[in-house]
Amino acid sequence: MGYTRSLAAGLLACVAVAATAQTPPPAAAPFTAEGMRAHVAFLSDDLLEGRDLGSIGHEIAARYVATRFEAMGLKPAGDKDDWYQRITFRRTVPGATPGTVTITGPAGEKQWAHATDVLVSIDVRDPNYAIAAPLVFVGYGIEDKVAGINDYRGLDVKGKIVVTLAGYPKGMPSEVGAHLSANKIEAAARHGAIGWLSIATLQAATTRPWAQRIRFANQPSVTWVGPDGKPFDRSYGMKGGAQLNAPVAEAVFAGAPKSLKAVLAEADRAGGRPKGFALKTSARVTQSATMTRVTSPNVAAVLPGADPALAGQYVVLSAHLDHIGVSPAKPDDTAETDRINNGALDNAAGIATMLEVARAAAEATDRPRRSILFLALTGEEKGLLGADYFARHPTVPAAGIVGNVNLDMPILLYPFTDVVAFGADHSTLGPLVANAVAPMGLALAPDPMPEESIFVRSDHYMFVKQGVPAVFLATGFANGGGEHWGKFLSGNYHNRGDDMQQPIDWEAGARFAEANYRITRAMADADTVPLWYRGDYFGDVFAADRPKAAIPAK
Structure with a gap:
């Protein structure tokens, strides 16, 4: 995630307030702690050397994601019926x-x-x-x-x-x-x-x-x-x-x-x-x-929708695959010094969540009405670059992209009891998320750190700039979550400590994957597409000519 360390101080003082709704979406296929752990363990292995943009480690990670997509029976959605959207970058x-x-x-x-x-x-x-x-x-x-x-x-x-x-x-x-x-x-x-x-x-x-x-x-x-x-x-x-x-x-x-x-x-x-x-x-x-020039791919796959009238619409579940690579050597480093920033939570955990959602959606007997686009993005750590490129050069019809949920650095260090959807108050995705996770006993909490402007600081914002309603889903601050967020951001974030040695709660990981499956299916199966609220600044700037929804009464 492209966060800065200035987040940490503000996080420790924040406590989330819960808000729930009814109407459960379709039940999910089983999600397991072992499934989440296996993905994160591979993607954050030292072999991948921190998955930096343009690195061999990132290429290995991209191939891992593509092979998982293929094994699930998804359809390639990169360039020319490939899994990869290959991007050239100037460094x-x-x-x-x-x-x-x-x-x-x-x-x-x-x-x-x-x-x-x-x-x-x-x-x-x-x-x-x-x-x-x-x-x-x-x-x-x-x-x-x-x-x-x-x-x-x-x-x-x-x-x-x-x-x-x-x-x-x-x-x-x-x-x-x-x-x-x-x-x-x-x-x-x-x-x-x-x-x-x-x-x-x-x-x-x-x-x-x-x-x-x-x-x-x-x-x-x-x-x-x-x-x-x-x-x-x-x-x-x-x-x-x-x-x-x-x-x-x-x-x-x-x-x-x-x-x-x-x-x-x-x-x-x-x-x-x-x-x-x-x-x-x-x-x-x-x-x-x-x-210099380097290349690095986005990895994209589609689960086609089952409703002929809606299959041309795409809901996007995205997560960034890259991390920050290997830190430069310091004068007192030795040959044994660990300089690899493995990025287990940032963002191997987000990719693992996306892969588990894709698996569950592909295995479900009731296929989604709309098509679901699963997108592993490159270049987030360098300025949301892979997402920006895809949003401007989509491999599916741009007019068909109707909503996006982004997964970036879920803090899976505690049994979370609420989630935060940054940007939920801008569109109908807010109540959709609340309804989707309510059957799990999860609350949708308001943004616990509005001063940090998280809504404009991760990959989903590149879709927003193309007029697409989007949210960034994260584990919430209740049940000690605020303290865990603060400790992570002031310690292991963008550091070599973000690895498999952390006390990651894999059951929380499985629960986070289920929550995102429910949200993704709710978007894919709803009678209407997500809409910006009438009078919302971002809807007015980026989607001025599109239909709007009335702000719900409080």
Whole structure:
């Protein structure tokens, strides 16, 4: 999962509240602790070396999933009747010469190197770039018609480098804010900016200090390459930019009509949205990098629907297959040091759940009405890349994809008594999930950590961006779950401790698989497809012309 460690502190204080419904969906085939354990044991074995994108270990994992699909009698749903949707990725890493940021203004000129007080971005199209232009402060840099925000009003940024505050205004719904924050570069590009600089708010600097950010300074930037041979450009044509620590931010605001201190104070108030203005400074940003290409597959299979009128509709059960691979050696490591990040819970457990659901669905005597697409995704840990590629280049008709449940890092360390469906309040998938798991004595709990914006941080969100109602299902915080989540995220998460030596509760794993079978069958067998709620932000942005459901009365 693409979580960050900042989750851990907030998790420990959260306790879920239960909500249930009736109407049980079809009964499930048997789910066993042994079945779950066998899948996870293979996928998290040292032989696979952490299943990193483009690695032999990930290829072995992909073949394991494909052979399981074939043994179940499912139909291939990759490219050209294959199990695999093969994707090319471009991986770019900082070069030997560090990138730089130079600020020039009333206080003179000063330069900072990458990984000191600046973190210089990588451009996927041009590994060696240099941009120089006057600076314009644009507040949070948000522009969105549905949210009614335009931080660019009255500002001329064409040919300039924009300076934005990180994040989004205090008090804005976190999921909407996280989405808007992720689209800042696109907004700047629309207005003709050639680059960007980002400054942390007081809150952002506290929750994610500079020392934590700089630890990942030299991580590669990865993007998928389309069928036309062009890399997907998340900067939308802008050359590049940088994150700035406090000393550089002060230099940027030298001589400004409003001080950085005043701007940050305004942003720290609820609803505070500092207005933009031209700065008295200019910047030059340079970067050098090296590029390589790798390939890695999504693995896809379909269980065809039995109802001729509905078989052309697909409900998707997804989970990411990749993990983070082998950690770089440290100076005090020996030949015996374990550096493999096995990813047992993140996300071998999610894949195991999906495989057990697929098995049960294939063995059921009452076949589903709609088709079920089972999807093992690559590149989640590098930015939801495999899901993004599939959602934009689906191997089944795009109009036929009607709903998605995503499985990512189920914390199977305790006998859970509730589940969380992140995003449940945006569509009719919420009550569907509640009804499906109620016969098991499980409650659907509200999001226990809304401040973390989980709804926009895993693979299902790529389907949301194509207008598909989706949820991300996880074990809940009741019965000690919050403590187990917090302990995992502050310890074994993205670490070598996420292996088979953990005290994994395999009976909980079997129970989680059954819950997901019931949910998947409920989607596949329902009389109507999942619908966005009327007036929901994400439905209005990504599915404006599609039917909507009324929000149920509470």
